[in-house]
Structures are given as structure tokens and as C-alpha cells.
Amino acid sequence: MADPLTSAAWWPSPAKLNLFLHILGRYENGYHQLQSLFQMLDYGDRLAFVTDESGSVRLQEPLAGVPNDENLVVRAARLLQPCANLPHAGVTIHLDKQLPMGGGIGGGSSNAATTLVALNVLWQCHLSEDELADIGLSLGADVPIFVRGLTAFAGGVGEQITPVAQPENWYLVVNPGIHISTADVFGADELPRNTAPIDWDSYQFETTGNDCQQIVCDRHPEVAKLLQWLVHYAPSRMTGTGACVFATFTDQNLARQVQAMLPAEWTSFVAKGVNQSPLKQKLQEVNATSDTR
Numbered sequence: 001m002a003d004p005l006t007s008a009a010w011w012p013s014p015a016k017l018n019l020f021l022h023i024l025g026r027y028e029n030g031y032h033q034l035q036s037l038f039q040m041l042d043y044g045d046r047l048a049f050v051t052d053e054s055g056s057v058r059l060q061e062p063l064a065g066v067p068n069d070e071n072l073v074v075r076a077a078r079l080l081q082p083c084a085n086l087p088h089a090g091v092t093i094h095l096d097k098q099l100p101m102g103g104g105i106g107g108g109s110s111n112a113a114t115t116l117v118a119l120n121v122l123w124q125c126h127l128s129e130d131e132l133a134d135i136g137l138s139l140g141a142d143v144p145i146f147v148r149g150l151t152a153f154a155g156g157v158g159e160q161i162t163p164v165a166q167p168e169n170w171y172l173v174v175n176p177g178i179h180i181s182t183a184d185v186f187g188a189d190e191l192p193r194n195t196a197p198i199d200w201d202s203y204q205f206e207t208t209g210n211d212c213q214q215i216v217c218d219r220h221p222e223v224a225k226l227l228q229w230l231v232h233y234a235p236s237r238m239t240g241t242g243a244c245v246f247a248t249f250t251d252q253n254l255a256r257q258v259q260a261m262l263p264a265e266w267t268s269f270v271a272k273g274v275n276q277s278p279l280k281q282k283l284q285e286v287n288a289t290s291d292t293r
């Protein structure tokens, strides 16, 4: 079927990797104090927004296992609706899902952020990036970083962001096919919660780690097996609370060579790490077009 939406109608919704993830402690509300380096990728889902005056928010392609009312895309749009400067602002949202769900690469949070950033323009809300990030935080700890769209160190629950330029490496991201609940990992008694804080200036991949990795490997031997396979070829680590694992390369061809050797049981993608996300680039293009009108 021909795509009824032009390429310009699509807004990117990229994945992220946590190049490291340390847990420093736990706040009274149960959330954890983290330190992490969020690496934006040039790969992800995409969304298109067909606005109307129906006053309702519709999702054209439901996600298996996620009722539309609970989809972060629909929840984000509904949170923004009162800020619209158009009569009876409504929208039909198209979601082209590529990213595995529950993989630690932030798909749902990124979808929510793209919805906030795009509808802020299309509904003429005129909210600042800070205001969008605040709304995003009420949907999930990872949403603000996707609103800002920059590779960054993060503290707090993940919302205190310090942008930092990183080498734009290539990543082979492998999905062992396991869906992991972030809440289950953070709820585990055996999770280490007392890692000493690091200075951002002294960050090195080799001297950091992912504090969630061991318990996920213990609970899901498939993740341990995947890591053991990947570390033969490149520095590798789990992202977020899993289950995806990434291997780091300076060269795209090397990443693709290793990808070609992966056992068939695991799915994967190769993506470039970027300091500015494709969403941020799209927003700049849209703003540049409207400035010249």
C-alpha cells in the first residue's frame, strides 16, 4: 500500500543507550538516584501527526498488549491538549514501531517525547523546552532527556541533565528477545544501591558499569550468554534495566561484520551514536522552515 503520509510528515523517535548506569541510593518516594551517560542513537521509531478539530486523540496503530489509553503517546498528547492554541485541538497519531519494547533502549519514553515536541509545534502551544521536559517527567524518568535530545550525563532520577559531546561511535544493539520490567529490576532486594558518585570529568567506559546487569544476568541466563558472546568482539554492556546489550565500535563495517555472525536466535540493529538526536534535528528543520515563511 502506498504511504499516504509524505516523508516530511514523520517525526523521528530515537533510541538511547545507557553507556553506564550507577545506582547511588533511593529516594523516599521509592525512585532511585542514578548516574548515567545517555547516548542518543540515529535509529528508532517514527511518528506522524494528522491534526484536526475533533478534540480527541486517536492512535492509528495500537501496540500489542498496550491499551491505547495507556500508550505513552496518547497520554503525552492528552497532557498537552489543554495548552493547545487551536480550537478543539485533536490529532490522529501514526506510530511506526521498530524498537523492541522493554529492552532498555527507551522506546516508550522516546515516543512520548516526540509527541510532546511535535504537538507543541503543530498545536501552537509555544511551551519552552523546560516546560515540555517537566510535563515529560510526569510520564517517565527518561522522557525529559529525549525532549532535550542531547547525549548527556544524567543525575537525580535521570532528569538532571548535563549535555556532553561523546565520540560518535557505532553500536551493535542486540535484543535477546526478553521483555524486562523496569519496575521489577528496581524492586529487587539484591540490587546494589550504594555505588559511589563519580565526577563527570573522570568518566571512562572501562571504570564504570551497569548496576542492574548482574541481577538481570542471574535472572535471565540468555542475557549473560549474549554478553559472553559479544565481549569477544568489542567492549559490551547491558543498557538500562535490560534486556538489550550493546557492543561499541569505531567503525560501521566492523559492527556489521559482527552482526552478520550473530546467532540467529537474537535480533539486532546497528546504529550510530549521535550527540544531537534526530528529533532535535527535525525540530530545527521545522523551525527554520517556519522562520522563512
Ligand SMILES: C[C@](O)(CO)[C@H](O)COP(=O)(O)OP(=O)(O)OC[C@H]1O[C@@H](n2ccc(N)nc2=O)[C@H](O)[C@@H]1O
Binding pocket: 018, 021, 030, 031, 032, 033, 034, 036, 104, 109, 139, 140, 141, 142, 143, 156, 157, 158, 182, 183, 186, 187, 240, 241
Ligand atoms: C533505568 C532507566 O531505564 C535508565 O535509562 C530509566 O531511568 C527508567 O526510566 P523509565 O522507564 O522512564 O522509568 P519510569 O517509567 O519513570 O519508572 C518505571 C519504574 O522504574 C523505577 N525507577 C525508575 C527510574 C528511577 N530513577 N528509579 C526507579 O526506581 C520505579 O520503580 C518505576 O516504577
Ligand SMILES: Nc1ncnc2c1ncn2[C@@H]1O[C@H](COP(=O)(O)OP(=O)(O)OP(=O)(O)O)[C@@H](O)[C@H]1O
Binding pocket: 063, 065, 066, 070, 071, 072, 073, 100, 101, 102, 103, 104, 105, 106, 107, 108, 109, 111, 112, 142, 180, 182, 240, 241, 242
Ligand atoms: N509507545 C510505547 N512504546 C513502547 N512501550 C510503551 C509505549 N507506551 C506504553 N508502553 C509501555 O511501556 C513499557 C516499557 O516500554 P519501553 O519500550 O519504553 O521500555 P524500555 O526500553 O525498557 O524503557 P526504559 O529504558 O526507559 O526503561 C512497555 O512494555 C509498554 O507496556
